[in-house]
Amino acid sequence: MNFTSQLLDWYKNNKRVLPWKERNDPYAIWVSEIILQQTRVQQGAGYYAKFLEKFPTVFHLADAAEEEVLRIWQGLGYYTRARNMHKTAKTIVSHYKGVFPTTIEQLRQLSGIGPYTAAAIGSFAFGLPVVALEGNGYRILARYYAVEEPLESARAKKIFTDLANQQLPKDNSAAFNQALMDFGSLVCTPKPLCHSCPLSEACKAFREDKTDLLPARQIKTPPRNRYFNYLVYTLDNTTFIGQRKKDDIWKGLYEFPLIETAEPVTFQQLCNTEMFKHMLGTGTLSAFPELIPDDTRTMPPHKLSHQTIYAVFYNIRLQNLLPFLQQKYVPVACKDLSQYAISRLTEKYLVFFHNFAGL
Numbered sequence: 001m002n003f004t005s006q007l008l009d010w011y012k013n014n015k016r017v018l019p020w021k022e023r024n025d026p027y028a029i030w031v032s033e034i035i036l037q038q039t040r041v042q043q044g045a046g047y048y049a050k051f052l053e054k055f056p057t058v059f060h061l062a063d064a065a066e067e068e069v070l071r072i073w074q075g076l077g078y079y080t081r082a083r084n085m086h087k088t089a090k091t092i093v094s095h096y097k098g099v100f101p102t103t104i105e106q107l108r109q110l111s112g113i114g115p116y117t118a119a120a121i122g123s124f125a126f127g128l129p130v131v132a133l134e135g136n137g138y139r140i141l142a143r144y145y146a147v148e149e150p151l152e153s154a155r156a157k158k159i160f161t162d163l164a165n166q167q168l169p170k171d172n173s174a175a176f177n178q179a180l181m182d183f184g185s186l187v188c189t190p191k192p193l194c195h196s197c198p199l200s201e202a203c204k205a206f207r208e209d210k211t212d213l214l215p216a217r218q219i220k221t222p223p224r225n226r227y228f229n230y231l232v233y234t235l236d237n238t239t240f241i242g243q244r245k246k247d248d249i250w251k252g253l254y255e256f257p258l259i260e261t262a263e264p265v266t267f268q269q270l271c272n273t274e275m276f277k278h279m280l281g282t283g284t285l286s287a288f289p290e291l292i293p294d295d296t297r298t299m300p301p302h303k304l305s306h307q308t309i310y311a312v313f314y315n316i317r318l319q320n321l322l323p324f325l326q327q328k329y330v331p332v333a334c335k336d337l338s339q340y341a342i343s344r345l346t347e348k349y350l351v352f353f354h355n356f357a358g359l
């Protein structure tokens with residue numbers, strides 16, 4: 001038997017039962033594929049159910065406010081995905097009357113739909129004869145054919161796509177693509193189960209004892225460190241938050257007033273920053289003794305894909321409203337904070353905060 005028939009044979013008997021496999025409409029497939037881009041299957045399943053319950057059709061998603069979409073997405077990270085989905089839902093409703101386009105070229109025109117997602121929708125929903133390759137597929141092919149090219153290179157992508165295309169059964173692309181994913185998740189995993197693998201006889205990496213070395217990877221640049229100093233002002237039972245607007249992480253999410261510094265600083269050093277002085281306006285810290293924090297929380301390093309956030313939250317109980325808070329931030333009853341879309345970091349912090357604020 002060749003690669004494809006062995007893979008499909010294995011798939012017939014071992015496929016994973018996953019909620020998104022029960023539907024073959026492009027909307028549900030698209031939602032699941034975007035959620036799963038950077039998310040583990042177990043976590044993704046919960047978000048998938050929640051998302052479809054809130055936005056059962058592309059029309060519901062297109063009609064929603066962006067904040068509503070971000071709130072459902074909260075905790076999944078990579079919020080650009082949610083914003084792009086919202087944008088794409090609007091395009092599908094306005095340009096395609098709510099019906100997903102059926103060609104790869106049209107799908108690729110939509111925000112947030114790259115080659116893989118377009119191929120996944122095309123093959124799972126419309127049976128198009130295309131390969132949908134993601135991490136699992138690349139890993140299997142890199143090992144089976146002992147491809148030494150680093151996975152990140154454009155040349156490697158081309159090699160893998162050509163190899164997969166040679167194996168693709170044109171009348172059964174959906175099963176082939178699903179099989180690659182499931183096989184990569186259950187057998188040819190990062191630590192592969194070669195001794196129970198039906199492909200082992202022909203697998204070059206296994207025969208040459210290279211399974212640990214493949215797929216080859218480029219050396220990664222270390223993540224950038226960032227230092228976030230959050231000022232959690234409370235006045236009676238109200239606190240103040242602002243929306244992140246810049247093209248940066250967490251765009252569109254809410255957070256407490258933030259001063260980012262180039263290195264870790266003490267509260268005293270923070271008070272000497274231009275931003276802090278700007279917050280005080282013409283006043284000086286000595287004129288605001290109440291600004292000394294009641295409580296300071298240093299969070300564990302918060303790791304994102306290319307950066308690590310070192311965050312400190314300073315709780316400051318105010319006696320009077322500071323003018324800059326009134327001008328630049330939204331007052332929110334502390335108990336209502338959970339109604340706003342916030343980052344996972346702030347969400348983790350709120351556990352402490354609610355104790356601090358006595359809520």
Ligand code: SF4
Nearest residue numbers: 188192194197200203
């Ligand atoms: S033999 Fe091992 S490395 Fe090769 S395809 Fe099977 S599980 Fe992957």
